[in-house]
Amino acid sequence: MPATSIPSFDELPVDKTGPFLNAWGLYGKDDELGFLNRLTDDLVKEAAKEIQSGTRISLNWPMDAQNDLPFFGRQIFHKQVYQKPPRIVNDDTWTFNTQSSSQWDGLRHFAYQKEAKFYNGVTLDDIHCDHSTVIGIGAWSEKGIIGRGVLLDYEAWREQQGKPAKDAFKAGIISLEELKAVAEWEGVELKFGDILIIRSGYIAQYNNSSREDLEALSKIMPPTFLGVEQSEEMLRWIWENFSAVAGDQPSFECWPSTKPYMLHEVLLAGWGCPIGEMFDLEALSRQCKKTGRYSFFVASEPCNVPGGVASPPNIIAIQ
Known part of the structure; x- marks a missing residue:
């Protein structure tokens, strides 16, 4: 859906009986793609022009990167490799929380808290009834x-x-003013439908932290993290420019929120905007500095799990 086809930010909410700034029904009452409807074939074709050298950079943090100290009380990654005698053959099994490393938050993850409604008005009962796959992340795997x-x-x-x-x-904000200054410093032009990725320095700081420090930090409840500011100006900027947002932080936005609402509520439950978290952006940062180009082609396919809440991103940036 091109920029000219969406309502202006000032025309929100779309569903006047629904919660704060929602876009419910914009793509149909049964839509499960949300902002990904912005990624039209023409837009993807144009984006492919970003590939100039063919250099590929993974943005996936190892799935066991947090080892036995994941934040938000999430389960750790388990891997079991076993032989299948009498043949000399190995299989393995993995057990993990989909949000314990790099992830896309799906539309089942976060609701409007006061109204207890997910994207397009879906309720907890709609999700937890038998065999329900409504607004599951598997819908995103078809086109990525x-x-x-x-x-x-x-x-x-x-x-x-x-x-x-x-x-x-620590809870702190990266302001919209700062992000606009970063874009100007980089000389990058934003285009409608871009996939926004913000490097806050979280992964670099994590990698330089001692186990003792990480153990102490993992016990803080609720946890605290640096992230983008909660403001209507930030939301307007996202609405007017992007098809998905992501960063290297565990929560993308400042956590806990500095406002009575959270960006997760509007982005996921209101607009169906994917939120990427804990992307490893260190190699991408070096590549962009080397080339002086801060735009690239991105290919990500969430796992095809009908009714899933979140997914590893399986994401590659190509310059």
Whole structure:
């Protein structure tokens, strides 16, 4: 759906009887793609022009990266490799929480908290009834999350500008003003339907933290993290520009929220906008600095799990 076909931010909510800023019914009452409807064939075809060298960069953090200390009390990754005698053959089994490493938050993950409604008004009962797959993440696997990606390398900009570091493990905001300054510094042009990716420096700080520090941080409840600000200006910017948002932080937005609402409510439950979290952006940051280009082609296919809540992103950036 092109930019000219969507209502303006000031015309929201679409469903006037629904919650704050919702776009329920914009793509039909049974829609399960939300913002991914913006990724038209023409947009993806145009995005392929971003491929100039063919250099490929994975944005997937190892699935066991948090080892036995995952945040938000989530289950750890388990892998069992076993032989199948009498042949010299191995199989393995994996057991994991889909949000314990790099992930796309799907539409079943987060509801409007006061109204207890998910995207398009879906309820907990709709999700938890027998054999329900409504708004499951498996619907995203058919065409994937594929288009033009833009890295806003906040951490590199901050370092170059000589600005004080922000602790990624403490509640703090990356403001819209700062993100716009990053884009100007990079010389990157935003285009409607872009996949926004923000590097806050979280993964770099995590990798430089001792086990003792991580163990102490994992016990903080609720956890605290640096992320983008909660504001209507931030939401307007996302509505007017992007098809999905992501970052290297565990919550994308500042956590806990600094406002009475959370971006997760509007993005997931209101608009059907995928939220990517804990993407490993360190190699992408180096590549973009090397080429001086902060846009690229992105290909991501969430796992085809009907009725799933979230998924590893299986994501590659190509320049």
